[in-house]
Amino acid sequence: MLVQTKVQHRAAAQVHKFGGSSLANAARFAAVADIISAQHQSSLWLVVSAPGDTTDALLHIIACGDDSNARDRALSALQLQLSELVQQTLPAAPAQGVCLQLQQWLAAVPDWLAQQHVNDVLALGERLSALLLSEVLQQRGINAVALDARDFLRLKQHQPDWQQSAALLAELTLPDTVHVVTGYIARDEKGRSITLGRNGSDYSATLVGALLNAAEVTIWTDVKAIYSADPRKVAAALPYQQVSWPQACQLAQLGNPVLHARTLSALSGRDTTLLVRSSYQPDQAGCKVVQHEANAQNFITELADVTLLTLHQDNQVSAAALALELQQPVIALPQQGDNHNWLLPTVCAEQALAWLAAKNVHAVWDTRRYHALAWLKADTKASAESADQLLTAALHRYETAQQIIWLFAEPLSADLLQQVHQQLVQMQQQLHLVVAGSGNVGSEFLRMLAAQQQRFQPKLQIQLSGVLNSRRAVLQQDISISNWQQALAAGQPWQLTELTAYLAALPGRKVLIDNTPSAEFSRNYPQFIAAGCDLISANKQGVTLPGAEYQQIKQALAQHQRQWLSNTTCGAGIPVQRTLQELLSAGDSIKQVSGIFSGTLSWLLCKYDGSKPFSDFVLEAQQGGLTEPDPRDDLSGKDVQRKLLVLARELALNLELEQIALQPLLPAGLEQGSWQDFWALREQLDNAMAQLYAKAQAEGKVLRYVASLTLAEDKPVAKVAVEAVSAQHALAAIAPCDNVFVIESAWYDTNPLVLKGPGAGKVVTAGGLHADLAQLINQLIGLAAAPVSLT
Known part of the structure; x- marks a missing residue:
């Protein structure tokens, strides 16, 4: 349990983690500094990974072993590479100081290796990132300090020592300072340097967030959200703006590349919000992992080069314990017969067998290598029959209420993944509604919406994802239609940039319903269309703008292939x-x-x-x-x-x-x-x-x-x-x-x-809006039945 410390400002703390791709070169360091400069929180904590491929270079140096010539060449190449990064990132005077520190660290590498202090070598990249970013921020007039996580972060048998870590951190915390903390590294109970394994910097960030009782932890990466599938392989992958905590944990256990089990475990049961955002698209809202109840989503995820271990039923060791030891995902598959089957990366199989043997647990290794596909279900009653017809090459199939896992001898082709995604994720379309204007017509439209939602439920899910008026807005997915007034009353004042960024981040099809009388709001239609919105207007101002502005709207509709229905702007419900x-x-x-x-x-x-x-x-x-x-x-x-x-x-x-x-x-x-x-x-x-x-x-x-x-x-x-x-x-x-x-x-x-x-009249006008909405929905349903992409 986390012990509260004497640092009073921690409740407002914000933790931001930046990975290696976000710190790969001078331009990326500047971009990160831009993100931090735009923050207005009083207590900012940054957690950083090593720049670019620095950790891979350090692993290569370690792998040189006794070949001192190869090691020295690799060290010289790395010093040149990192020195160039520093010199391109900082002015001459501060760059000289950082390069001197870098030279001292690299000079110590042979001694560390001789003493078997491998983790001290691996810590070098994160230490450089923390030092370099703190100097960049200081050049911008931001009071910043680099902090080595090994000075406060203690783990005992893979578990955080919350009490000791909190006490040490309290001694290091400075007022009115941005603390730039090294990710990936910590110390064990004996004071030895340790690394936190795969994606350890994410884990570092949530550990720091837990120690600070932070309001938010933001994982800045190179993707703008948590996707329904790998967007590099599935072009139609949906970027989700919100994922429930239980589903996030399931994704992490399946080895999702964005979320990891230990990253989530540090914040489990806390009030801290976890966000995933893109440092390359900082204007995008990203994805929020919410502790409260939220709509379940569909995901498919791949696991490459995995293998099976079979254990007897009476063993006393859990898959989670083995995953903690390996620092890799270990998936306990549904039991078939008297034994347990665990799925894990093939590269870890021998280490897993040795660890289990040390605990007197006998395991049989199926030495075949598999490629796995997992479907995490939004609906526990959903059937995979259509996908099974596509996945006839599956060697094994494991199903629970929440997920199905197929094992194959070969990776799935991109085309097949696209088809499976279509069947399992896009099987029911979703339409996001954002309603602008909460007066007589807007309120009546929302009153009627529940019936419309029920009417189309078998074929399309209508989701209320925003309500706004001139004073405030509630911008979140899955607003309760029956409680929209309370949600709006608790909303916040809004800016156009915030609204357009939110609209752009909504996955799939979305429609903006304009019930306002505002000409100024209608002038923003081209931006809403560019964000991916279809438009339905009761506001006649947009249709009657000067011709040049009206044509801009029409051009945006053509460019982005969106629709604008405005039948209620003349005659209300008369068609x-x-x-x-x-x-x-x-x-x-x-x-x-x-x-x-x-x-x-x-x-x-x-x-x-x-x-x-x-x-x-x-x-x-x-x-x-x-x-x-x-x-x-x-x-x-x-x-x-x-x-x-x-x-x-x-x-x-x-x-x-x-x-x-x-x-x-x-x-x-x-x-x-x-x-x-x-x-x-x-x-x-x-x-x-x-x-x-x-x-x-x-x-x-x-x-x-x-x-x-x-x-x-x-x-x-x-x-x-x-x-x-x-x-x-x-x-x-x-x-x-x-x-x-x-x-x-x-x-x-x-x-x-x-x-x-x-x-x-409000009833006939709201009815006319629903007639327009029904027309749009029927078109979307018709498109879904045709072999074309809707996004």
Whole structure:
């Protein structure tokens, strides 16, 4: 158990581990320094591996044995290589000091080897990284110090001595200092230098994190996430942004190259968050290993050149104990018959047999070499029948509720891995939804989402992966749809860079639902599309941006092969845009689109009967929530003007908002000042409307606020105005609040196609958004059935 120490600032500590590929050259040291400079935590601890291939070079020197000439040549080559690294990384003066220290360490190597202090030799690379990085940070004005982990980290029989390590670390901790700690090395209970084995620096980082009770430990590597498969072999591998702790432990036991069992063991049961991020793509969110319950994921992972040990049932030794001794994965396979089968790297087989023999455990080594494929299941009930049909070359097959392991004589080809991944990982598509806007429409959309999720569950998993409004955001996968309000209430203020990075890191297909009224938010559509998002908009601002900005969105959609569905931007749930799309795609040609596009103005002109001033009806509509907070926004006709532009853009017309002639209901000048100023002058509106009404009545007509778009041969004619229409006209016989769309085309010439219904309201608008979502989902499901990649 970890003993609390006297260092009070440790609770806020952040630990960052950088591997050899992240420190391979001067540019990478500078990149790491950039990452650290961007951190704002008060207590930063860095754990570093040896630069590049330094450890391999040191192993070669050790392997020279008694051949002093070969050893000296190798030492000289390594000194030249590392000296060049230092000189390219630091200015001349500090570089000279580091090179002098490096020279002293290398000069001591022959004596260390003569005394059999091999681990002191192997420690040299990490010591150089710590010293060099601390100097780089100091050059940037950051107070940093190199710290040899052997000065505090104690292990006893492979297990951390928490109490002694914590006490020693407390004595070495300095205030307001970035501590750069050597990874991979420690001391045993006798004070001898030891190494922590395969990927030992990751283990060092989590040990340091545990000693500090750190808030986070970040493993910076050369991949941006934990993938569903090796992305070098499986192009469609999914980068997961979140993995549960139990699955991470299972992956580690299977020898996953990113996660290792001991790395996780140091943080087990603690509140410390573990992150995996790419030092080459530091803007990416990476993958978080979460202690709390999270959705299980599917993984396939390969184990090359492994072999089998068979042990009698009554042995008292565990596979985990052998793995700790070997510092390599040892997998206990499901029992078949009376014996136990363990899978381990072939290179470790003889060492394993000797260790077991020393404990009086008899084991039989199947000396054949195998290549293994393991499937870690997201669903314990999932079947591998389709994969089994592909993996007919398997020599052995072992299955538990959580995983299946196949053994082969030869490695699987990349093509076969791709097919297996398709069957086992991508068997059910996943669609991430990020919802922007939590007002009336956004809340209603989310209320309906659970039913939509259930409807598509057999073929596609809809996952709520973000909710945001203008004040805060919750950006995480698998938000509970029933508790999204609580999640958002606990959210944080957000920045555009944070949102786009999060969207880019979401695996697979993702869609952004824009329920906001914000033009500024819609201007970011090209960035959201570049992050891989399809778009569904109730926000008409994006569709009515100036032509150049609108074309940028269309170009981004074409470049990234994404879709933008915006049927609710005109007519709410009335499928006017979809109808136009279907007519055009079928070969019809549109002559004119006209109608009543405002539910508010529809209500006002249906209700107005001349019995009282028009402004009284406006006040009644305002009190009934049928208008904008300032009803003049409705009376201006600008909203109708924008909706007509939406349809013009749908018809691929090169039209700008100001090219649509606008006759507002509001007399000139009344748009100025406050609502109270308008109310004092309302008689101007009342008189104007009374005159129009009287004239229409005399002609046997009714008043309607009409938008029309005529596709003339030379140029389109678009206008928005109040008109008097006959009682037989399609726009006359409507209910208050109705929207009406009249489509005249080559096919619907003498008898136009009429769409009519409520054009506003949270339920019909949210329903229209779900209709767009269903259209997108059905397309994705159709693509999944075809032999093409969805990502």
